[in-house]
Amino acid sequence: MSDLDDRIRGGLTGLRHAPVPAVPKLRPARPEPRMGPPVLVAAAAMLLLLAVALTFMPPRRSAAEAALAERITSLEARIAKIEHDELRSLLGRELALLRRELELSQVR
Amino acid sequence: MDDLEGVRQGDPEARERWVAAWWPRVYRMALAMTGREPDAEDLAQETMMAGLAAAERFRGDSSESTWLYAILLRKHLTRLRRPPAPLRRMSTPREPEVDDALALLADLPPAQKITATLFYVEDLPVKDIARALGVTGATVKWRLFRVRQTLKRRLGSDPSRIVCKELL
Numbered sequence: 001m002s003d004l005d006d007r008i009r010g011g012l013t014g015l016r017h018a019p020v021p022a023v024p025k026l027r028p029a030r031p032e033p034r035m036g037p038p039v040l041v042a043a044a045a046m047l048l049l050l051a052v053a054l055t056f057m058p059p060r061r062s063a064a065e066a067a068l069a070e071r072i073t074s075l076e077a078r079i080a081k082i083e084h085d086e087l088r089s090l091l092g093r094e095l096a097l098l099r100r101e102l103e104l105s106q107v108r
Numbered sequence: 109m110d111d112l113e114g115v116r117q118g119d120p121e122a123r124e125r126w127v128a129a130w131w132p133r134v135y136r137m138a139l140a141m142t143g144r145e146p147d148a149e150d151l152a153q154e155t156m157m158a159g160l161a162a163a164e165r166f167r168g169d170s171s172e173s174t175w176l177y178a179i180l181l182r183k184h185l186t187r188l189r190r191p192p193a194p195l196r197r198m199s200t201p202r203e204p205e206v207d208d209a210l211a212l213l214a215d216l217p218p219a220q221k222i223t224a225t226l227f228y229v230e231d232l233p234v235k236d237i238a239r240a241l242g243v244t245g246a247t248v249k250w251r252l253f254r255v256r257q258t259l260k261r262r263l264g265s266d267p268s269r270i271v272c273k274e275l276l
Contacts, residue, residue, distance in 0.1 A: 004256055
């Protein structure tokens with residue numbers, strides 16, 4: 001053991017003698033109280049409602065379709081503000097391509 | 109039957125004995141890590157609760173102390189990631205000796221702090237420290253080397269003379 005190790009050990013001696021608080025009363029986790037029949041019936045009814053709602057809800061757009069639709073909307077807004085004809089035409093072509101892409105993704 | 113086996117079998121007296129036996133060591137280790145008594149008490153309690161909850165899964169591949177210190181380190185690192193809680197006032201003034209020890213450790217990063225405490229306070233061998241912390245022995249030796257470098261400066265000596273003797 002080097003002199004430095006001894007000095008570090010000596011410097012940390014205080015930790016060995018640090019006062020310790022009283023041992024806490026650690027109780028085991030209590031099991032969840034059992035649910036009564038009314039609670040179970042209510043939970044089952046909620047599940048049923050959820051199932052019905054999911055069955056009759058219109059299908060949501062996929063994330064890719066939603067992103068495409070958003071790009072189309074923003075491009076339309078951008079084109080409306082542009083006065084330069086050539087640029088409008090170029091962006092109009094891009095818009096047409098995006099619309100076609102959206103149609104194709106909805107067919108799939 | 110040892111107390112841990114009793115804990116596994118749900119014996120409340122074994123549970124109390126086991127907690128009482130480990131509490132001082134776990135608390136002091138928590139104090140070394142947090143540097144504040146109220147935080148140390150919370151961390152030690154969390155560690156003991158986690159130890160009791162995981163007693164079923166403890167297979168005895170390592171010593172109980174190694175297993176508990178590993179839990180303590182995980183809990184401490186989790187607490188460090190949380191937003192800081194408001195500081196609670198300490199109920200009793202601290203002994204100067206304890207203050208000096210905590211000041212010595214204060215600037216070390218958590219991994220070096222626990223390594224130093226396990227080595228210099230708990231007198232654990234490098235192999236056991238490596239197992240508790242889930243690192244290799246070489247990592248423990250490297251951390252001890254860094255601890256020596258830092259603490260030598262704090263203790264007011266010439267850092268150029270430090271060698272990582274475990275690596276020699």
